[in-house]
Amino acid sequence: MALLETLPEHIPLAPGVDLLFLPEPRLKRALLQLDFDLPLDAGCAARSLLAQLLEQGTAAHPTRMHLAQRQEELYGATARVGGLRAAEKHRMRLQAGWVGERFLPEGEGVAVQVLELARELLEQPRRGADGAAFDAEVFQRERAQLARHIRSFVDDRAGYAQQRFYEAMCAGEPFARAPWGTAEEVEALDPDTVEQARLEILKHGRVLIVAVGPIDRDPLLAALRDWLGEGGAWGTKRPELPPSVVGQPAALREVREEMPVDQARFHLGFRCPVPQGSEEMEALLLANSVLGGGIQGRLFRVVREERSLAYGIGSEVLAGKGLLTVSAGIDARKAGEVRDEVLHQVADLAAHGPNAEELEMAKASFRNGLQAIGDSAGGIARFYAREYQFGLHRSPAQRAAVLEALGPDQIQAAAQRWVADTAFLMAAPQAELAEQVG
Amino acid sequence: MKIVAEIQEPRLQETVLVAESEGGTRIALARTPGYSTRAAFVGLRFGSNHVHFRNPEGQEVQVPWGSAHFLEHKLFEGREEKVFDRFGRLGANFNGGTSFARTSYYFVTSQHFEEATEVLLDFVQDPLITEERVEKEKGIIEQEVRMYEDDPNYRGYFLLHRALYHKHAIRISPGGPVDEVHRTTAADLQACFDAYYRPHNLALSLAGDFDPEQILAQVEPLLKGPNPGKAEAIFEEEPPTPAHACLEERFAVSRPHVWLGWRDPAGPGEGLAQLRHRVLSSLVLDLVFEHSSPWYEELYQQGIVDDSFGCSFSCDEDWSHAAVEMVSDDPDRFLEGIRATVARFADAGPDPAAVERIRRAAWGGAVSSSQAPSQLASAHLASLLGDTRPFAVLDVIDSIELDEVAQRAREMFLPERSAAALLLPQDRPAS
Known part of the structure; x- marks a missing residue:
């Protein structure tokens, strides 16, 4: 099966607003994703609350119930707003999906209506009495709910441990900030501040739109130009975002936090330069794959399969931030062994590079993943958005060619750039551990 | 190998071939022209509930809780070489899963499909289970079990099961308690494998852009020949009403986690009856x-529920219940609010317009979940194991009548069939 050789049509709609369009009639469901990028800063809390408020109703669909009913009428279409951390950016994502026309009764295509609904979510929130930015009761309810939700995030052991790890490792850097803000920040918000956040997103967010699947080009383009194009409703100046802060650790730090958990959460973070260009990027990703990017990785094979020290262990590259992180759920009493084994595997990879079989398995995994991209709108959107964000603009086939050409020396060189920064353990108090059996 | 049926689903523009091997393994093949990935799922109706059974030779066998899940882990060890390495060389994504009543294994790949199919059918049919291998796995499984036990959602879910059921095996999580994991032996796992992993119990589902006849010809010699005999699960008799009105547990949570469930007196049985029961009950919950x-x-506006709210319906042959859950600072208000609402809903009956809207959305969901080959292969495996025709769910959705929904709503939310479960912070006074 041939790799996807297509490149999406890249249509600049305005400075700082780009559309990647890849019509794919073979797919049954269409996807439209609008990413508004802003700095990961103190505005995160307002944007997180905004995302919740926008889903509480619009001028035309005044409650969440009405919005949900509209989506059901559109054959289970979706239109959602949310926020996430992308390197050191706060990415506000408006995502819409709908079933392709060939699976709906004749004349019942829903694309135009879904697009209208998506725009309505961002542009026409339900207002309060006397011109207030938001309905007072709804605002208070959602603000209190978000603050409660943030406070109970501690109950999500894995997610909470990861956030605490980022805070410990990247203290003082924007990356350490939780993209949902703190409960205190949320509680201090007022409707005008949140409305300002909404306008900031629309006016100043750097926008990448990806449209994939059974979508007609011209109506989509006309609607997007009218909305976010140069002469459209929000044709404003959108400043460039600052580059990520890349930390330079002096020595490995050890951080331990106590929580009443049964299983300890272990994280080990390494710094590396943000890759420049195609080869550096792929060498870093392949090196991560050899280390712990999947079941073929050394961490899974050695730490889990040979030494039975963890059920799940793996590593991940956050290329835009210059981070490589290892995470595992472990028995706290074996944290030292896990840490030493990870450090040993990293040192070994840097000293000797991968062996031929490891490299081939890592490449085979990538090859498989690249060939699979075309089978879902989400996979296609993720791939091309990432290419755009790193300025690489390759097709899966072009990316595969770069990967195939890499040899063990380049993988070794990538691993040599990893510098251990922070080992983090979230575990039960020592006294409780002593009582555990097994 | 014989073709049993060719099922066309013109609304989804899909076709499925159903075949049966000489040994009785049922096979579904879905061709997906233009797609790059190919997927294979194999499964059987053997899960964590099956810890006490009479094997095909007539002997009664009792194994530790968690044995089906442990066996799934051990099958991945392979006979000669680890399955991880074999799939790894092929670049395939793979995994397995054990639920209360089923175990399944799968891979998804865009290359070397034939070789990967060979690996799948080899390790699922021909394991090597030794004491040494079983001992080595215990630490890994213990960590997996502890990971789940740390999750308030998972923990609360099983607390609710213990409130709803007296003796039923679904009171115990598929991984089993840690001490049961540690007492598992190679003989236990071998007994499970010998009793249940027989060709006529296996179902295989394949999807991708391939020539079905060619694939069938390839698969035929990889499937074992007849090994007749049926294991019979032995379950304790389960009373028809909940075991407890409410169970509480102290746990390391920041706020109370609350569950409320309603059980049916018995399960819906098998096949189409179960599918219809599942669809109908889910529709009631949606309404x-x-x-x-x-x-x-109304509940949301009153602040009785918030975005941490969730609901689900779960059933198999011999159990059936609906559940709602939420993180709530006022569990009593939440429970009262939900109970009052479902009572009013059951009295009022369903709104016909709402039923039609949900039917439309369900159609969109069916289209969206039948796109990638892995989705199709997984859905068809569920049909084979559930003894229903692939895509039967679409006809069930279309054929549900309003009266039926009203009747189900009245039965489903009977107060005497409900039970609650509370995970409370360690420092909170008892409710």
Whole structure:
């Protein structure tokens, strides 16, 4: 099966607003994703609350119930707003999906209506009495709910441990900030501040739109130009975002936090330069794959399969931030062994590079993943958005060619750039551990 | 190998071939022209509930809780070489899963499909289970079990099961308690494998852009020949009403986690009856608790529910229950609010317009979940194991009548069939 050789049509709609369009009639469901990028800063809390408020109703669909009913009428279409951390950016994502026309009764295509609904979510929130930015009761309810939700995030052991790890490792850097803000920040918000956040997103967010699947080009383009194009409703100046802060650790730090958990959460973070260009990027990703990017990785094979020290262990590259992180759920009493084994595997990879079989398995995994991209709108959107964000603009086939050409020396060189920064353990108090059996 | 049926689903523009091997393994093949990935799922109706059974030779066998899950782990060890390495060389994504009543294994790949199919059918049919291998796995499984036990959602879910059921095996999580994991032996796992992993119990589902005849010809010699005999699960008799009105547990949570469930007196049986029961019950839950529901909207406006709310319906041959859950600072208010709402809903009956809207959305969902080959292969495996025709769910959705929904709503939310479960912070006074 041939790799996807297509490149999406890249249509600049305005400075700082780009559309990647890849019509794919073979797919049954269409996807439209609008990413508004802003700095990961103190505005995160307002944007997180905004995302919740926008889903509480619009001028035309005044409650969440009405919005949900509209989506059901559109054959289970979706239109959602949310926020996430992308390197050191706060990415506000408006995502819409709908079933392709060939699976709906004749004349019942829903694309135009879904697009209208998506725009309505961002542009026409339900207002309060006397011109207030938001309905007072709804605002208070959602603000209190978000603050409660943030406070109970501690109950999500894995997610909470990861956030605490980022805070410990990247203290003082924007990356350490939780993209949902703190409960205190949320509680201090007022409707005008949140409305300002909404306008900031629309006016100043750097926008990448990806449209994939059974979508007609011209109506989509006309609607997007009218909305976010140069002469459209929000044709404003959108400043460039600052580059990520890349930390330079002096020595490995050890951080331990106590929580009443049964299983300890272990994280080990390494710094590396943000890759420049195609080869550096792929060498870093392949090196991560050899280390712990999947079941073929050394961490899974050695730490889990040979030494039975963890059920799940793996590593991940956050290329835009210059981070490589290892995470595992472990028995706290074996944290030292896990840490030493990870450090040993990293040192070994840097000293000797991968062996031929490891490299081939890592490449085979990538090859498989690249060939699979075309089978879902989400996979296609993720791939091309990432290419755009790193300025690489390759097709899966072009990316595969770069990967195939890499040899063990380049993988070794990538691993040599990893510098251990922070080992983090979230575990039960020592006294409780002593009582555990097994 | 014989072709048993060719099932066309013109609404989804899909076709499935159903075949049966000489040994009795049922096979579904779905061709997906233009797609790059190919997927293979194999499964059987053997899960964590099956810890006490009479094997095909007539002997009664009792194994530790968690044995089906442990066996799944051990099958991945392979006979000669680890399955991880074999799939790894092929670049395939793979995994397995054990639920209460089923175990399944799968891979998804865009290359070397034939070789990967060979690996799948080899390790699932021909394991090597030794004491040494079993001992080595215990630490890994213990960590997996501890990971789940740390999750308030998972923990609360099983607390609710213990409130709803007296003796039923679904009171115990598929991984089993840690001490049961540690007492498992190679003989236990071998006994499970010998009793259940027989060709006529296996179902295989394949999807991708391939020539079905060619694939069938390839698969035929990889499937074992007849090994007749049926294991019979032995379950304790389960009373028809909940075991407890409410169970509480102290746990390391920041706020109370609350569950409320309603059980049916018995399970819906097998096949189409079970599918219809599942679809109908899910529709009732949607009518009350989806964001589009005026009933839910009222609860939301009153602050009785928030975005941490969730609902689900779960059933198999011999159990059936609906559940709602939420993180709530006022569990009593939450429980009262939900109970009052479902009672009012059951009295009022369903709104015909809402039923039609949900039917439309369900159609969109069916289209969206039948796109990638892995989705199709997984769905067809569920059909084979559930003894229903692939895509039967579409006809069930279309054929449900309003009266039926009203009747189900009245039966489903009977107060005497409900039970609650509370995970409370360590420092909170008892409710």
